Amino acid sequence: MSPGEFYMLLGPNGAGKTTTLRMISGLLRPDEGTISVFGIDAIADPVAAKRIIGWLSDEPMIYDKLSPTEYLEFVSGLWSAKTDIAERRARDLIAWLGLEKHAHERCEHFSRGMRQKVALAGALVHEPKLIILDEPLTGLDAGSARLVKDVLLERVRAGCAIIMTTHILEIAERMGDRIGVISDGQLIAEGSLLQLRNRVGSGDATLEELFLAIVGQDTTTS
Amino acid sequence: MNKPGTLVWFARHELRLTWRDGISMMTAGRPGRGWKLALGLTTFILCMHAVAFYALRRATALAIERDLPTLIAVTCTILLSAAAMLSQAIESVTRIFYTRSDLELILSSPARTERLFAIRMATIVLSVGVMSLFLLGPFIDVLAWLRGPRWLGGYGVVFAVSLTVTAAAIVSTVALFRTIGPKRTRLAAQIAAALVGGAFIVGLQLAAMFSTGTMSRFAFLRSRIVEGHVPNINSTFWWPARSALGDLSALGAVFITSLALFLLVAAYYAPRFAGYTIEASSISRRRNSRKAVRLPFRVRNAFAALRHKEMLLLLRDPWLMSQSLIQLVYLIPPAFLLAKSFSLSGRVAVILVPVLIMAAGQLAGGLAWLTISGEEAKDLVQTAPVLQSRVLQAKIEAVMECILVVFCPFVISLALFSPAQAIIAASGIAASSVSSAMIQLWFRSQAKRSHFRRRHTSSRIATFAEAFSSIVWAAAGAVAASGSWMALTIAVAAIGILALVRLVSPARENEGPPNRQVVSASACQQEFRSDV
Numbered sequence: 001m002s003p004g005e006f007y008m009l010l011g012p013n014g015a016g017k018t019t020t021l022r023m024i025s026g027l028l029r030p031d032e033g034t035i036s037v038f039g040i041d042a043i044a045d046p047v048a049a050k051r052i053i054g055w056l057s058d059e060p061m062i063y064d065k066l067s068p069t070e071y072l073e074f075v076s077g078l079w080s081a082k083t084d085i086a087e088r089r090a091r092d093l094i095a096w097l098g099l100e101k102h103a104h105e106r107c108e109h110f111s112r113g114m115r116q117k118v119a120l121a122g123a124l125v126h127e128p129k130l131i132i133l134d135e136p137l138t139g140l141d142a143g144s145a146r147l148v149k150d151v152l153l154e155r156v157r158a159g160c161a162i163i164m165t166t167h168i169l170e171i172a173e174r175m176g177d178r179i180g181v182i183s184d185g186q187l188i189a190e191g192s193l194l195q196l197r198n199r200v201g202s203g204d205a206t207l208e209e210l211f212l213a214i215v216g217q218d219t220t221t222s
Numbered sequence: 223m224n225k226p227g228t229l230v231w232f233a234r235h236e237l238r239l240t241w242r243d244g245i246s247m248m249t250a251g252r253p254g255r256g257w258k259l260a261l262g263l264t265t266f267i268l269c270m271h272a273v274a275f276y277a278l279r280r281a282t283a284l285a286i287e288r289d290l291p292t293l294i295a296v297t298c299t300i301l302l303s304a305a306a307m308l309s310q311a312i313e314s315v316t317r318i319f320y321t322r323s324d325l326e327l328i329l330s331s332p333a334r335t336e337r338l339f340a341i342r343m344a345t346i347v348l349s350v351g352v353m354s355l356f357l358l359g360p361f362i363d364v365l366a367w368l369r370g371p372r373w374l375g376g377y378g379v380v381f382a383v384s385l386t387v388t389a390a391a392i393v394s395t396v397a398l399f400r401t402i403g404p405k406r407t408r409l410a411a412q413i414a415a416a417l418v419g420g421a422f423i424v425g426l427q428l429a430a431m432f433s434t435g436t437m438s439r440f441a442f443l444r445s446r447i448v449e450g451h452v453p454n455i456n457s458t459f460w461w462p463a464r465s466a467l468g469d470l471s472a473l474g475a476v477f478i479t480s481l482a483l484f485l486l487v488a489a490y491y492a493p494r495f496a497g498y499t500i501e502a503s504s505i506s507r508r509r510n511s512r513k514a515v516r517l518p519f520r521v522r523n524a525f526a527a528l529r530h531k532e533m534l535l536l537l538r539d540p541w542l543m544s545q546s547l548i549q550l551v552y553l554i555p556p557a558f559l560l561a562k563s564f565s566l567s568g569r570v571a572v573i574l575v576p577v578l579i580m581a582a583g584q585l586a587g588g589l590a591w592l593t594i595s596g597e598e599a600k601d602l603v604q605t606a607p608v609l610q611s612r613v614l615q616a617k618i619e620a621v622m623e624c625i626l627v628v629f630c631p632f633v634i635s636l637a638l639f640s641p642a643q644a645i646i647a648a649s650g651i652a653a654s655s656v657s658s659a660m661i662q663l664w665f666r667s668q669a670k671r672s673h674f675r676r677r678h679t680s681s682r683i684a685t686f687a688e689a690f691s692s693i694v695w696a697a698a699g700a701v702a703a704s705g706s707w708m709a710l711t712i713a714v715a716a717i718g719i720l721a722l723v724r725l726v727s728p729a730r731e732n733e734g735p736p737n738r739q740v741v742s743a744s745a746c747q748q749e750f751r752s753d754v
Contacts (some may be wrong), residue, residue, distance in 0.1 A: 077522045
């Protein structure tokens with residue numbers, strides 16, 4: 001992947017999308033092979049790789065008893081960010097995600113959407129070069145989903161690389177620069193929407209049609 | 223008989239849930255442990271019978287008369303059990319208010335919910351009674367075996383007490399709900415349950431210390447001071463004690479009175495419980511306006527950030543607060559003893575030192591579980607550019623800081639009249655706390671902080687190891703305080719126990735370089751597939 005690229009990782013349930021992302025993030029150890037994050041060997045030097053990665057899963061990883069501000073302060077500490085830069089960044093993210101009114105409230109009674117926004121702010125506060133998102137839009141209402149998408153596109157424009165899994169193929173079609181389809185742990189197709197259309201031989205097919213064709217072909221072959 | 227929505231139908235539903243919940247709690251939710259559970263329970267019951275036989279064999283040689291000292295001792299035993307049962311009942315009633323599970327389904331149905339709540343109240347009576355019988359049943363059996371079947375009346379007394387304390391728990395929890403509101407009741411009830419559980423024994427201990435200058439409750443109960451302040455031997459006050467001593471007419475009266483009291487309370491409150499649970503639910507859904515203290519945004523280094531976060535979470539945890547409170551309640555008698563014996567000989571330390579060491583071990587175990595296994599954002603911490611060994615180190619340091627804050631005043635007070643005993647206490651507290659924290663580290667698992675109450679179910683070995691380690695360190699402290707070098711041998715035994723626990727711990731199997739302490743992908747996929 002190159003900086004400023006939005007990569008969509010698609011696949012049926014149990015294909016290995018989350019496992020792949022968790023391996024890149026250092027949450028799982030691969031049985032074999034290598035992982036290189038912008039030139040850093042993530043297996044040999046996981047701490048260096050983690051320094052430039054931001055991770056967000058579908059289950060928001062936040063602390064009920066901390067406020068969003070305290071949470072971002074903690075995350076900044078974990079990534080050894082400088083106080084002034086982290087504070088400015090935290091304030092911007094809180095404002096951007098519409099959390100100003102709740103910035104100093106404990107997260108324990110936040111709705112799912114608010115929790116996801118806090119977790120997203122945590123993934124972005126240390127300005128990672130690579131953002132890994134596993135189903136980040138699950139359970140979000142239309143407004144919150146739109147806000148999250150806008151924030152992600154802004155990060156891509158700023159030069160971040162993003163890998164994201166989603167089951168909402170319209171979003172993958174609209175936002176992804178490159179799309180990878182995984183099935184049973186194997187990457188079975190990869191390319192831009194145009195390249196995938198050429199591969200399937202259907203010039204105006206939607207991503208949903210392409211995905212079903214690719215996954216269907218793979219199932220038939222295997 | 224089995225028509226949906228009837229009392230019997232709800233009773234079947236509740237009993238099935240209670241039974242499965244109980245089994246799941248005892249097997250830590252792992253399937254295929256049924257025979258182990260049966261074996262464990264049988265062994266426990268047999269051991270308890272052996273303990274009861276050992277404790278009662280001398281007592282049965284004496285003629286147990288229904289005289290005043292005996293009635294006082296039996297009444298106090300009943301009150302002691304009742305305090306523990308009341309504590310359990312308060313907690314259960316609170317759970318009816320706040321645990322949602324199937325409540326929303328049932329409340330949204332056209333079924334008559336007062337029946338459900340009446341059954342839930344009866345389930346509390348049953349569960350509190352059965353739990354108490356695990357401890358009291360063997361003593362009743364041994365007495366019945368040695369002194370005649372009339373002693374089986376003890377079973378009736380246990381359930382009569384269970385009916386009474388459940389009624390009292392319902393009334394007091396509802397009173398809390400109405401006075402301080404649903405928002406604060408949960409925490410207040412937890413603290414009340416913890417205090418009630420410890421208050422009676424602590425009160426008795428304090429009274430014994432101040433009246434006779436000893437730590438013996440029995441000497442106090444048999445003293446003339448007590449005999450002069452209790453009702454006449456023919457008073458109805460002694461009926462529960464007479465029931466336990468085999469007086470069947472007293473037993474009948476006590477049981478019927480308790481049953482009538484419970485039915486009255488259940489009939490009055492069951493129709494109102496739906497309203498209370500809805501009120502409690504509205505509170506938990508209302509947006510939280512509780513503001514955290516606004517401090518300047520300050521980024522600490524990773525290690526300090528972790529420690530700061532752990533301290534904040536520990537301080538803001540109501541579960542922990544109630545659990546810590548009970549630990550502190552048990553420290554009150556030694557504190558008073560310390561104050562009273564300020565100028566007395568070093569023998570006092572023989573009692574004080576082990577109590578402090580034991581409490582420190584237990585508190586450290588609980589705190590370590592919260593910080594290590596109760597990590598809410600495990601993925602976040604694992605994806606941070608910090609070595610996992612440093613993360614664990616920060617967590618353990620946070621636990622030790624809490625222990626330091628709690629126990630420092632006791633050690634300093636002790637040091638004022640005996641520096642040597644203070645050094646022994648401080649060393650014991652440190653050893654016992656570190657041991658408990660290490661055990662929690664070796665047996666760490668992923669759990670929700672709200673499951674703190676059930677933390678003992680995740681690993682029986684860890685639970686026993688933690689308790690055993692604290693006891694052995696306490697013994698070493700007591701022997702050291704009495705001036706014997708034997709303490710060193712006991713300390714070596716404590717270290718040996720730790721080494722043994724380490725050998726059987728799952729942490730040993732997962733050992734590897736710090737950057738490889740993560741689950742392998744194939745293992746994860748395999749687990750995922752088996753789940754699917």
